[in-house]
Amino acid sequence: MAISVFDIFKVGIGPSSSHTVGPMRAAGMFVGALAQVDPSALTRVKVELFGSLGATGHGHGSEPAVMLGLEGAAPETVDTDRLPVRAREIAELRELVLATRPARPIRFDPAHDLVLHRNRRLTGRTNAMTFTAFSREPRGELVLLQRTYRSIGGGFVLADGDEGVRVVPDPTPVPFPFRSAADLLTLSHDHRLAIPRLSWNNEQALGRGTRDDLLHLWRVMDACIAAGCATSGVLPGGLHVRRRAQRLADDLAARDAAGTAPDPLAAIDWLMVWALAVNEQNAAGGRVVTAPTNGAAGIVPAVLKYVTRYVRDDDSTVVDFLLTAGAVGAIYQQTASISGAEVGCQGEVGVACSMAAAALCQVLGGTPAQVLNAAEIGLEHHLGLTCDPVGGLVQIPCIERNAVAAVQAVTAARLALGGDGVQAVSLDQVIRTMMQTGADMSVKYKETARGGLAVNIVEC
Ligand code: SF4
Structure with missing residues (x-):
């Protein structure tokens, strides 16, 4: 059983993998399940969001x-400009077109049919969503179908009955199955294969994507950076957060072009700008790649x-980077959590830092032990990090936090490269610590x- 790199990196939409991508997917799953009922009997759909989703x-x-998901939109392909426009139309018309076969216009008033329970959690489920389809009978409404789904971070969705399962495993046999960092290190040592080579062998068995698909993921990431560096203004949501990436990128480019006073930390400045650019695009509901989450x-x-x-700058380096980051992400996804709603921001920004540190260490020539050491350092210093988004928006502290964590990833990789890979704290131990800390949070x-x-921040 294995997690693919294409499960970890998915083209989607901002601002949140658990709150935007997951609910859109869950809505699509519910529409698929509606094939079991007589579509002509369907008169109303109600959606309830619980826990952090609420x-x-x-x-x-x-x-x-959720609304666009019920209409058949998918995170990978939805038109990010059209999405808010269509959502407003649905609210005004109080009707959506359910993506059943055939598609069916149905009454849907978000004010009544889309309920966010701000203080209710379903037992055993952090981010639960219940979808109910009704028919109208002479003596009132009858429930035709009800399904509950759980968004567990990174756009992963579990259906009701999957509680206790961290992810839905792919049963396809792979040549190098691993769940933990210890497994990965042993396999790498025994087969004398670098982590990206092991990972690539598994990917070929899983058949989820090609080398070109990996390069496509990078192109989407790079386009997101470019878009963020070219866009100014204020982010939506009411916090009035001004975008910074464009101004900072312009300043850095001007300094680079002048070449008068070379700054030894210019690379770090660029690194932070690129992270800001992606997260500003994410906050604006733009096209992003989960890595492993949107936040x-x-x-x-x-x-x-x-x-x-x-x-x-060559394709092989890009592919090795993504395969290594994906392999580390798969360990977290199988044995821990990548959801801020489950374990706090240590599980989102901490995990992303860990993945990036490992990948950088790999392409800088690190041994498998050094690569996993880099991953460990990347997470260790995020332990205990809470998730406290101001106004419930993925803006403060999220955007800046990504910039800081990108620098930490570079630091972690370089620290690991300076060592021999022997670790006082293993990656598996620090992952267990993250889960215990998250449970106590x-x-x-x-x-x-x-x-x-x-x-503590006044919204205005
Ligand atoms: S604080 Fe961290 S975990 Fe929470 S929404 Fe922001 S990025 Fe995600």
């Missing part, structure tokens, strides 16, 4: 994601951009906007 779904774009989507692309600008620090910065 608490911060409004700021995270969950409502338009933490800036770190891996920024570090890979740093590689292509300052280390080596008050729910107010887990993407509910009820603690930390979220209650």
